[in-house]
Amino acid sequence: MDIFNLAFWTFVGVVAGIYGLLALGLYVQFSMAGLPNFGHVAFMALGAYTMALLVIQSHVSLVLAALAGIAVAMLFGVLLGIPCSRLRADYLAIATVAGSETIRFLVTNSAFTGGPTGSIGMLGPTQLSTYTGQWTPFIGGITSFLSTFFGDAATNDLSMFFIVWIIVGVAILVLWRMEKAPWGRVMKSIREDEEAAKSLGKNVFSFKMQALIIGGFLGGLAGVLWALEIGVFSPDDFQPTLTFYAYLILILGGMNRLWAVPVGAVVFGILYSGTRFLNFYPLSLIDSGARAYLRLLIIGVVLVALMAVRPQGMFGNRKEMLLEK
Amino acid sequence: MTDVQLSVENITRSFGGVQAVNGARFEVERGSITALIGPNGAGKTTAFNLISGFLHPDSGCVRFEGRRLEKMAPYAIARHGLVRTFQAPRVLTRMSVMENLMLGAPGQPGERLGMAWLVGSRSKREKEVRAQAESMLELVRMTHVANEYAGALSGGQRKLLEFGRALMASPQMVLLDEPLAGVAPKLGEELLDHIVSLRRDQGVTVLLIEHDMETVMSISDRVVVMDEGVVIASGPPEDIQDNERVIEAYLGKLKPGSAAAPTTTS
Numbered sequence: 001m002d003i004f005n006l007a008f009w010t011f012v013g014v015v016a017g018i019y020g021l022l023a024l025g026l027y028v029q030f031s032m033a034g035l036p037n038f039g040h041v042a043f044m045a046l047g048a049y050t051m052a053l054l055v056i057q058s059h060v061s062l063v064l065a066a067l068a069g070i071a072v073a074m075l076f077g078v079l080l081g082i083p084c085s086r087l088r089a090d091y092l093a094i095a096t097v098a099g100s101e102t103i104r105f106l107v108t109n110s111a112f113t114g115g116p117t118g119s120i121g122m123l124g125p126t127q128l129s130t131y132t133g134q135w136t137p138f139i140g141g142i143t144s145f146l147s148t149f150f151g152d153a154a155t156n157d158l159s160m161f162f163i164v165w166i167i168v169g170v171a172i173l174v175l176w177r178m179e180k181a182p183w184g185r186v187m188k189s190i191r192e193d194e195e196a197a198k199s200l201g202k203n204v205f206s207f208k209m210q211a212l213i214i215g216g217f218l219g220g221l222a223g224v225l226w227a228l229e230i231g232v233f234s235p236d237d238f239q240p241t242l243t244f245y246a247y248l249i250l251i252l253g254g255m256n257r258l259w260a261v262p263v264g265a266v267v268f269g270i271l272y273s274g275t276r277f278l279n280f281y282p283l284s285l286i287d288s289g290a291r292a293y294l295r296l297l298i299i300g301v302v303l304v305a306l307m308a309v310r311p312q313g314m315f316g317n318r319k320e321m322l323l324e325k
Numbered sequence: 326m327t328d329v330q331l332s333v334e335n336i337t338r339s340f341g342g343v344q345a346v347n348g349a350r351f352e353v354e355r356g357s358i359t360a361l362i363g364p365n366g367a368g369k370t371t372a373f374n375l376i377s378g379f380l381h382p383d384s385g386c387v388r389f390e391g392r393r394l395e396k397m398a399p400y401a402i403a404r405h406g407l408v409r410t411f412q413a414p415r416v417l418t419r420m421s422v423m424e425n426l427m428l429g430a431p432g433q434p435g436e437r438l439g440m441a442w443l444v445g446s447r448s449k450r451e452k453e454v455r456a457q458a459e460s461m462l463e464l465v466r467m468t469h470v471a472n473e474y475a476g477a478l479s480g481g482q483r484k485l486l487e488f489g490r491a492l493m494a495s496p497q498m499v500l501l502d503e504p505l506a507g508v509a510p511k512l513g514e515e516l517l518d519h520i521v522s523l524r525r526d527q528g529v530t531v532l533l534i535e536h537d538m539e540t541v542m543s544i545s546d547r548v549v550v551m552d553e554g555v556v557i558a559s560g561p562p563e564d565i566q567d568n569e570r571v572i573e574a575y576l577g578k579l580k581p582g583s584a585a586a587p588t589t590t591s
Contacts, residue, residue: 174442182433182451183441185420189428192417199377199415200429200494201403202436210438256419323418323476 008273010157016269017164018225020262022242023249024171025218030247031256032184033211034191035084036093039100040246043073043219045238048227049107052119055131057112062134066224073220077212084212085205097240108235118234119227132231139228160229167225168262171218176258187211245272252306254316263314271299330355330498330530331407336375336385336395337554345371347554348385353498353547358524358531360541360562363551364574369534370412372551373500377409378402389498404431406497410504412534414483416490418476422467425475425486426458429493458493464519465489466512481508488516492523498530499523505537517544542566550574 022044029035051069054060060068076099083095107113114121114129123129139156146162147154178184186207189197194204227233245268253264275295283291312318331353338346346368353359361369374380376387378399387394389407403409417425435444435451444451462468465485470478475486484507491499504520505513521544523529535541541548541562548565550558552574558565565571 178441181441181444182427182435182454183438185424185428186436188420188424189417192419193415195379195399195411196415196417197428198379198399199403199409199411200490201400201408201431202428203398203400319477320419320474323474 006153007155007157010155010161012269012273013266014157014160014164014229015273016265017161017168018222018229019242019245019249019268020168020265021164021171021218021225022222023246023261023265024168024175025215025222026243026246027250027258027261028175028187028218029211029215031250031258032179032187032191033208034089034194035208035211036089037080037096037212037215038093038240038243039080039096039098040215040219041238041240041242042076042096042100042103043216044223044226044242045100045103045107045235046073046076047220047223048119048233048237049113049223051224052131052227052233053113053122055133056119056122056129062131065131069224070217070220073223074213074216077214077216078209081205081209081212084208100238100240100243104235104238104240114234116235118232118237120232120234130231132228135228157229160225164225164229167221168265172258172262179258248303251313252303254313255321257313257315257317260313260315267314271302275299328355329353330390331376331532332388333372333376334386334388336372336382336387338371338375338380338382344554346375346382349551349554349556350385351549351556351559353530353532355530356524356528357546358520358533358544359547359549360545361532361534361549361551362536362538362541363557366553367551367574368554369551370502371554373409373502373534376402377407377500379409403494403496406495407500408491408494408496408498409500410484410487410491410502412502412506414480414487416475416478416483416486419474421472422462422475422478422486423455423458423471426461426490426493427454429490430454430457431494461489461493464492466515481512484508485512485516488519496529498532501531501533503534503536505535505540513540520544 022040025043026037026040029037029040047069050072051062051065054065054068055062080096080099084092087095108116111124112122119131120128139159142159142163143154143156146159150158186197186202189202190204190207197204226237230237249261249264249268251264252267253260275298283294286294312321329352333349333351335348335350336346337344337348349368349372361372363369371380375382376394378394378397378401382395385395389402389405392405394402394407417428433450433454434440435448459468462471465488467482467486467489470482475483478486484504488501488504501520504516508516517540520531520533524531545562547559548562549556550565550568550571557570557574558568
């Protein structure tokens with residue numbers, strides 16, 4: 001594949017946008033409220049699975065199913081909020097990983113969720129199931145509209161690219177206003193020292209709950225978009241590594257900087273997908289299987305190097321980073 | 326006592342085998358400056374935590390303005406006008422000094438989720454809060470560090486910032502846990518003046534823990550002395566100075582048969 005393959009980079013852009021949205025959900029929980037949710041990917045899984053199940057098994061319309069998917073993810077946020085009031089940060093991290101892994105194992109081992117085959121097996125092994133019946137004509141319509149501007153470059157991925165990044169843009173604008181408002185000030189105070197926030201009359205539990213519900217909303221939305229983008233998904237799409245990618249995006253862009261999240265997402269996308277093109281000499285001497293591992297090695301080395309040179313991330317504040325909590 | 330604002334009635338609290346507060350009772354009069362003193366481990370800070378809701382008593386009750394507080398959450402107690410500071414100041418290190426102060430103000434509609442993205446940072450209330458924070462900065466002499474991270478402040482400055490932040494919450498009563506610890510003497514004097522004027526001009530009641538006897542004797546109307554989890558004496562400072570049980574708690578019991586009677590220097 002050519003490195004200047006437009007279709008490929010459009011897809012990378014879509015994935016970066018969806019991961020960016022996922023990272024925004026984590027931003028609200030971790031960078032604002034100081035909640036180390038290490039099971040954030042669960043929101044994504046719940047969004048995708050709920051939507052697909054409702055469409056395939058209950059024949060609910062796609063729009064309603066997508067909204068239900070997001071709602072279920074938000075409900076899971078409420079569920080996580082209950083231990084949140086009692087658990088200290090490190091224990092919360094463990095509890096959230098357990099929560100998200102429970103969901104992944106549950107869908108892997110239940111027949112009605114398609115087991116390890118995922119969405120395609122939701123009607124059992126004899127019948128292939130899809131949830132994109134209403135989506136394909138919709139996105140096709142956008143694509144044919146876009147083709148008047150972009151000609152042959154207009155693909156369904158390009159339509160999705162616009163949809164995803166418009167959503168990311170709106171989410172950032174809204175979150176930015178909220179962060180600047182007194183609401184954001186209380187959130188940050190909870191991140192810094194929740195006892196101090198309590199002593200000033202702030203209902204810390206309620207704010208943490210809000211952060212988790214917003215995180216659930218953005219995570220669930222990312223899951224719905226992911227499911228629609230790839231058409232078929234399985235439990236493997238919701239590995240814990242995705243949560244860590246979201247953290248990576250926050251760290252790469254710069255901690256506690258909302259505007260750095262989309263930049264982190266793009267850099268992560270390029271780093272992660274762009275390294276697929278390491279097929280030039282002398283790397284081309286190595287066979288492709290070994291090169292796939294080499295690629296992951298290179299990603300790791302680049303990340304370590306970036307963190308060594310710029311531990312505060314691209315737009316982070318070094319002075320702020322060095323202050324102890 | 327005529328007008329009791331806060332009454333602590335036989336509260337107890339133990340941690341494992343340690344009975345930190347063991348049936349303490351005292352009252353704080355409205356508009357007074359009351360000092361809570363006692364040797365280390367007497368249970369003063371635990372008593373503060375029990376009053377402010379950061380701990381709940383095993384038994385006994387706490388009344389503030391006629392309301393029972395002992396089962397209330399800390400934030401609810403703060404909203405009722407009883408605001409505390411901490412022995413080790415809890416400033417919000419990665420927020421600016423200004424933001425620290427602005428956080429303290431009560432009744433900010435922009436703190437509600439539904440309003441947050443509508444009101445932004447230029448609302449009328451936000452401007453009021455900012456103006457209030459600016460005058461508070463002047464009061465604690467921190468205008469020059471308004472935009473610094475609170476984490477960059479010295480220990481004494483943190484103490485002052487926390488004091489200012491508690492005042493931003495428009496309290497009816499403040500609980501100050503060693504407000505002078507680590508504050509330079511000159512600033513400390515100013516802080517004491519603030520405390521006195523706070524009571525005089527705004528009628529705020531002050532309950533403070535302090536170890537420096539000279540300070541305690543000079544600014545407080547009443548002194549409550551705790552030792553081993555109970556209140557052993559309370560009254561005007563001049564009475565407390567000569568109270569034998571208090572001297573005993575601080576200096577230890579005189580050996581039986583020892584000739585010299587305890588003398589106090591004042």
